[in-house]
Amino acid sequence: MNYEFQFDAVFAAWPLLLRGTWITIQLSALAMIFGLCVAILCAWAKTAGPAPLRWLVNAYVELIRNTPFLVQLFFIFFALPAIGLRLSAPTAALIAMTVNLGAYATEIIRAGIESIPKGQIEAGLALSLKRHEIFRFVILKPALRAIFPALASQFILLMLSSSVVSVISADDLTSVAATLQSQTFRSFEIYIVITVIYLALALAFSAVFRLTYQRTFDYPDRR
Amino acid sequence: MRSFGSPDLWFILAAARWTIALSLVAFVGGSIVGLLVALGRTSTIAALRVLATGFIRIFQGTPLLLQLFLVFFGAPILGFDVDPWIAAGVALTLNSGAFLGEIWRGCIQAIPRGQWEAAEALSLSYVSRMRDVILPQAMKIAVAPTVGYLVQIVKGTSLAAIIGFTEITRAGQIINNATFQPLLVFSVVAAIYFALCWPLSLLAARLERRRAAAYAR
Numbered sequence: 538m539n540y541e542f543q544f545d546a547v548f549a550a551w552p553l554l555l556r557g558t559w560i561t562i563q564l565s566a567l568a569m570i571f572g573l574c575v576a577i578l579c580a581w582a583k584t585a586g587p588a589p590l591r592w593l594v595n596a597y598v599e600l601i602r603n604t605p606f607l608v609q610l611f612f613i614f615f616a617l618p619a620i621g622l623r624l625s626a627p628t629a630a631l632i633a634m635t636v637n638l639g640a641y642a643t644e645i646i647r648a649g650i651e652s653i654p655k656g657q658i659e660a661g662l663a664l665s666l667k668r669h670e671i672f673r674f675v676i677l678k679p680a681l682r683a684i685f686p687a688l689a690s691q692f693i694l695l696m697l698s699s700s701v702v703s704v705i706s707a708d709d710l711t712s713v714a715a716t717l718q719s720q721t722f723r724s725f726e727i728y729i730v731i732t733v734i735y736l737a738l739a740l741a742f743s744a745v746f747r748l749t750y751q752r753t754f755d756y757p758d759r760r
Numbered sequence: 761m762r763s764f765g766s767p768d769l770w771f772i773l774a775a776a777r778w779t780i781a782l783s784l785v786a787f788v789g790g791s792i793v794g795l796l797v798a799l800g801r802t803s804t805i806a807a808l809r810v811l812a813t814g815f816i817r818i819f820q821g822t823p824l825l826l827q828l829f830l831v832f833f834g835a836p837i838l839g840f841d842v843d844p845w846i847a848a849g850v851a852l853t854l855n856s857g858a859f860l861g862e863i864w865r866g867c868i869q870a871i872p873r874g875q876w877e878a879a880e881a882l883s884l885s886y887v888s889r890m891r892d893v894i895l896p897q898a899m900k901i902a903v904a905p906t907v908g909y910l911v912q913i914v915k916g917t918s919l920a921a922i923i924g925f926t927e928i929t930r931a932g933q934i935i936n937n938a939t940f941q942p943l944l945v946f947s948v949v950a951a952i953y954f955a956l957c958w959p960l961s962l963l964a965a966r967l968e969r970r971r972a973a974a975y976a977r
Contacts, residue, residue, distance in 0.1 A: 540837040599958065599961070600950075600954065602911075602957075602961065603911065603915075603953065603954045603957035603958045603961055604915070604950045604953045604954055604957070605915040605916075605918035605919075605929065605953055606915070606918075607918045607919060607921065607922075607929055608918060608929055608932075608946060608949050608950050608953060609950075611929070611932070611933070611942070611946050611949075612942075612946045612947075612950065615936065615942035615946065616942040616943040616945075616946050616947070618942075619941070619942050619943045620943060693821075697821075697822065697823040697824075698823065698824075699823075700823035700825045700826060701823075701825055701919065701922075703825075704922055711823070711825065711826065714829075724829075724833045725830070725833045725834050725837055728826055728829045728830050728833060728834075729830065731826060732822045732823075732826045732827075732830060735821070735822045735823055735826065736817075736818065736821045736822050739820075739821035739822070740817075740821060
């Protein structure tokens with residue numbers, strides 16, 4: 538092996554890398570927020586909704602979980618314009634990520650809701666709380682605690698799989714590689730640097746989530 | 761431009777065998793790597809534990825797409841001439857190895873301590889202890905999550921399209937470029953993946969339920 542590694546040109550482009558990293562974080566965070574909203578609605582529909590709605594949510598969850606993210610992205614970016622819905626690359630990326638996360642998070646949240654003992658809900662009813670109050674205070678908060686670790690790792694998976702949106706040039710961290718490659722021709726070095734940035738992001742976010750969990754949810758539970 | 765016809769449908773369907781082949785390579789290779797990783801993680805030798813943990817951290821903490829790129833663009837630098845097929849096989853093998861290794865570690869550690877101690881009391885060697893006592897029991901627990909992970913492998917193979925390996929997704933892109941009927945083409949592509957993955961998901965859920973029922977008894 539007599540290849541000379543040249544990282545200078547890659548490091549010289551640090552403002553581009555920084556911008557790409559920031560966009561990846563933004564995309565992931567927004568997709569997480571919107572995806573969770575979708576998931577909470579879907580989880581509610583699945584546990585308490587009428588049968589046709591339950592069936593629809595099931596179809597959505599199964600469809601998303603059993604097809605690759607790349608195909609979902611292509612569908613949204615290439616197929617939706619054919620029916621008159623034209624989206625910019627970052628918007629399409631955000632929608633694809635939201636739709637994808639929503640399906641996975643629905644299952645996580647449903648499992649969280651089912652982890653709440655029935656007696657707790659009955660206690661809420663006995664206190665004459667309204668249905669939406671029971672959902673919010675008696676089900677959602679303890680359920681959130683039960684599912685926080687699963688959601689945290691789902692967020693990291695989402696951030697890592699967001700590198701796929703670079704195929705439609707959504708300006709994210711991996712997209713920067715394509716730009717840099719045409720300028721510096723050091724593709725291997727670029728991919729090494731970008732991979733290390735992703736690894737650092739993943740480790741940093743999992744540390745933050747661990748801390749958050751310890752701070753907010755680490756109360757003793759009585760069983 | 762021509763319109764989407766049955767030859768196009770056949771072209772995409774025929775590409776499914778490459779998705780299946782790549783999935784099998786990744787699963788078989790990933791199983792070998794995964795077993796080594798799981799044994800390393802549960803080893804009594806600290807160096808092996810650190811090595812296996814580092815391997816898992818790196819492959820679970822970086823995007824599969826970039827692992828694919830690094831193998832594809834890095835192999836020529838090390839002097840290997842790889843085509844997308846081999847690069848995808850290697851990257852997916854390493855990636856599945858990390859995930860399967862972590863799943864199986866959990867299964868190995870779920871075996872009650874008494875089993876380990878009993879095996880040791882019988883002065884079984886490490887190989888015999890693992891092969892005859894621990895792994896057969898761990899395998900029973902591992903079946904459901906492993907089948908579930910197969911779905912992730914099949915979906916992961918779609919990324920090979922990005923480095924130019926003609927499996928289902930790439931076949932869809934090629935047909936879309938010729939017919940420009942993205943709605944139809946990508947619906948077909950999604951339907952084929954769904955047909956491959958859904959039965960596996962259902963099987964995994966069923967196995968999981970059966971296991972949970974066995975435990976509840």
